Amino acid sequence: MTATESEWLIPFNRPSFEGRENEYIASAIEAGHTSGDGYYSKRCHDYLESALGVSKALLTTSCTHALELAALLLEIHPGDEVIVPSFTFVSTANAFVLRGARPVFIDIRPDTLNLDERRLEDLVTDRTRVTVPVHYAGVGCEMDTISEIAERNEVAIVEDNAHGLFGTYRGRALGTFGCMATQSFHETKNFNCGEGGALLINDERLVERAEILREKGTNRSRFFRGLVDKYTWTDIGSSYLLSDLLAAILLAQLEARDAIQSKRRLIWSRYNHGLADWARNIGASLPGVPDDREQTYHMFYLIMPSHESRQLLMAHLRVRGILSVFHYVPLHLSPMGRSFGGRDGQCPVSEDISERLLRLPFYNSLSESQQDYVIESIHDFRP
Ligand SMILES: *Cc1c(COP(=O)(O)O)cnc(C)c1O
Numbered sequence: 160m161t162a163t164e165s166e167w168l169i170p171f172n173r174p175s176f177e178g179r180e181n182e183y184i185a186s187a188i189e190a191g192h193t194s195g196d197g198y199y200s201k202r203c204h205d206y207l208e209s210a211l212g213v214s215k216a217l218l219t220t221s222c223t224h225a226l227e228l229a230a231l232l233l234e235i236h237p238g239d240e241v242i243v244p245s246f247t248f249v250s251t252a253n254a255f256v257l258r259g260a261r262p263v264f265i266d267i268r269p270d271t272l273n274l275d276e277r278r279l280e281d282l283v284t285d286r287t288r289v290t291v292p293v294h295y296a297g298v299g300c301e302m303d304t305i306s307e308i309a310e311r312n313e314v315a316i317v318e319d320n321a322h323g324l325f326g327t328y329r330g331r332a333l334g335t336f337g338c339m340a341t342q343s344f345h346e347t348k349n350f351n352c353g354e355g356g357a358l359l360i361n362d363e364r365l366v367e368r369a370e371i372l373r374e375k376g377t378n379r380s381r382f383f384r385g386l387v388d389k390y391t392w393t394d395i396g397s398s399y400l401l402s403d404l405l406a407a408i409l410l411a412q413l414e415a416r417d418a419i420q421s422k423r424r425l426i427w428s429r430y431n432h433g434l435a436d437w438a439r440n441i442g443a444s445l446p447g448v449p450d451d452r453e454q455t456y457h458m459f460y461l462i463m464p465s466h467e468s469r470q471l472l473m474a475h476l477r478v479r480g481i482l483s484v485f486h487y488v489p490l491h492l493s494p495m496g497r498s499f500g501g502r503d504g505q506c507p508v509s510e511d512i513s514e515r516l517l518r519l520p521f522y523n524s525l526s527e528s529q530q531d532y533v534i535e536s537i538h539d540f541r542p
Pocket residue numbers: 220221222223224247248250251293319321322342343344345355356
């Protein structure tokens with residue numbers, strides 16, 4: 160990247176705030192509770208639990224930390240295996256690698272770019288403890304098949320739902336299929352508080368220990384609820400609570416759910432309509448969303464006909480002040496992935512897609528005229 164964010168006419172991302180964030184932060188400061196699990200954290204927990212129907216939602220400092228907490232709760236040990244898509248963010252794998260697990264990389268489907276459930280069972284061994292479906296772009300994975308295979312092989316499911324808050328698969332909320340699921344509220348996600356995350360727990364047996372591990376291995380939450388008369392060290396743990404100041408921002412965002420999601424739906428649909436003919440003409444493809452799931456309008460990506468045309472289109476947009484980005488470098492080809500045996504050709508769809516995909520600017524405050532400019536600039540592109 161050659162220019163700083165402010166130099167871009169159209170940046171890739173711009174965190175958007177919906178109105179009540181400042182008021183809520185001021186009120187958290189006034190209430191004098193700025194550490195974790197204050198008034199706003201509890202409101203966010205209640206909101207997520209009732210909106211999704213999960214047993215427990217616990218805010219964390221990030222999605223990465225929520226994944227780490229999930230790995231601790233599942234008692235992942237050295238030698239255990241975790242099946243993760245190669246086409247994902249590093250934390251999906253690293254949280255488990257941190258406990259000594261070996262990541263086993265699964266390829267993705269060429270239509271949704273979600274892990275290819277048809278390859279899942281072949282990768283299961285007697286050391287497989289968990290699989291981590293990532294609902295890429297907020298389009299649900301094939302959860303019926305994944306759940307059936309996981310259950311039959313006694314493999315836990317932790318959903319990395321960083322893109323998928325409020326999405327559904329066959330009418331059921333994403334984040335409710337695994338024993339646990341994780342959310343991100345990083346500034347690049349649909350609902351943001353700068354940095355933040357949440358662990359969603361569907362298996363009630365994990366709730367009590369989750370509260371302890373998240374609170375530095377102490378029974379502080381139970382103490383505050385009057386369930387024990389001493390607050391003491393009872394388990395391993397770390398410090399995963401989100402400041403109530405950030406929870407205040409997050410609550411304002413969650414309460415603006417309909418406004419945020421309708422803006423994003425509009426932006427997504429404008430790209431989809433505005434680029435359909437162009438894509439057909441040059442042989443590019445647009446995101447695929449199967450009919451049986453509601454997506455979250457997290458991102459809009461193009462899959463270009465070749466690596467070269469992707470690079471040329473990014474350069475063409477850059478000259479016009481438009482920042483488009485690509486991701487992910489397949490994890491199995493990264494230095495860490497290779498240290499776990501990753502090799503060229505192991506996940507051919509991930510390798511191919513990562514060379515051809517690009518993401519267009521996408522944020523709530525992207526205006527219609529700005530978006531028209533992006534779409535027209537793409538129409539002007541001749542590969
Ligand atoms: C953003 C993201 C994460 C990490 O989220 P943080 O809150 O920044 O830790 C993990 N997985 C996926 C798929 C993501 O997109």
